[in-house]
Amino acid sequence: MRGLNHDRILEEAAALEELRRGGVLKTVGKVLLWIDLVPLAFVYSALRSGSQVIVWWAVVEGVLGLALLIAGWQKRVHALTRLGVVSRSGPAPEWEYEAEQKPRTS
Secondary structure, three states, X not given: XXXXXXXXXXXXXXXXXXXXXXXXXXXXXXXXXXXOHHHHOOHHHHHHHOOOHHHHHHHHHHHHHHHHHHHHHHHHHHHHHHHHHHHOOOOOXXXXXXXXXXXXXX
């Protein structure tokens, strides 16, 4: 197969895997933040009764959710940057702009 660069393929595969992991981290962070709304509903009553367990639970869950969201965002940005650099490093194939050359049917 002419023009096949194995290093480029491995680099793209690694960038796509990093992109997927970043998406998973962002999703888990969003879910933790949404689930954090449940204990927040009970914070006032917990403080009135003298218990701080729910307060600390909400704080830790919120911080963890934000940390995962930020880490996933950074991982995805880094992967997209790597993927953009890798995909533009070689010559553009002739089929890359084929969709722009065909007239629209709709």
